[in-house]
Amino acid sequence: GQNIDQPTEMTATEGAIVQINCTYQTSGFNGLFWYQQHAGEAPTFLSYNVLDGLEEKGRFSSFLSRSKGYSYLLLKELQMKDSASYLCAVRDRVRDSNYQLIWGAGTKLIIKP
Amino acid sequence: DVKVTQSSRYLVKRTGEKVFLECVQDMDHENMFWYRQDPGLGLRLIYFSYDVKMKEKGDIPEGYSVSREKKERFSLILESASTNQTSMYLCASGSENQPQHFGDGTRLSIL
Numbered sequence: 001g002q003n004i005d006q007p008t009e010m011t012a013t014e015g016a017i018v019q020i021n022c023t024y025q026t027s028g029f030n031g032l033f034w035y036q037q038h039a040g041e042a043p044t045f046l047s048y049n050v051l052d053g054l055e056e057k058g059r060f061s062s063f064l065s066r067s068k069g070y071s072y073l074l075l076k077e078l079q080m081k082d083s084a085s086y087l088c089a090v091r092d093r094v095r096d097s098n099y100q101l102i103w104g105a106g107t108k109l110i111i112k113p
Numbered sequence: 114d115v116k117v118t119q120s121s122r123y124l125v126k127r128t129g130e131k132v133f134l135e136c137v138q139d140m141d142h143e144n145m146f147w148y149r150q151d152p153g154l155g156l157r158l159i160y161f162s163y164d165v166k167m168k169e170k171g172d173i174p175e176g177y178s179v180s181r182e183k184k185e186r187f188s189l190i191l192e193s194a195s196t197n198q199t200s201m202y203l204c205a206s207g208s209e210n211q212p213q214h215f216g217d218g219t220r221l222s223i224l
């Protein structure tokens with residue numbers, strides 16, 4: 001079956017580093033996305049990994065290991081505005097060449113001064 | 114920038130009413146999606162469409178239908194609204210191998 005797991009909530013301190021993990025089980029993996037969602041707002045795209053390794057984009061980095069079914073999002077130099085939910089989503093083949101995104105429930109990140 | 118526009122941010126309807134949620138995208142994307150988001154459950158796919166006049170059921174299609182008469186517009190219809198359809202509804206669009214882009218969402222309350 002399809003399943004994505006990520007922690008429900010995490011707390012970190014302003015200026016620190018935090019790592020949000022995501023593990024997945026899918027049948028036709030074709031890429032993993034991270035989105036940020038502030039309360040009451042729509043999700044916004046952060047990163048995309050389809051090959052193993054680390055993708056760095058400013059203060060945010062995302063890592064993928066396909067053999068382990070594992071990804072993490074790394075946030076450095078945390079700012080108060082980083083308080084949000086972080087959604088992990090996996091593109092999975094549903095039939096033939098069609099794909100869908102399978103979504104995790106999201107990790108609520110709380111930043112404290 | 115990709116623009117996905119949903120017709121209403123907040124909507125209040127009564128049980129049994131027929132409800133229309135509209136979504137328009139301006140990037141000529143082939144794919145469009147309707148999700149609902151509830152606390153602790155994440156995003157759940159209701160319906161999606163890969164082309165004009167084409168629709169596919171997602172994970173929770175019961176009680177909903179959709180219409181895609183033009184490429185840029187994807188409508189979600191609640192045939193007879195019920196209280197368990199109170200939720201945040203999110204529309205998204207995208208192209209193959211590209212991230213989905215979301216509208217601002219419609220917070221729908223069914224009384």
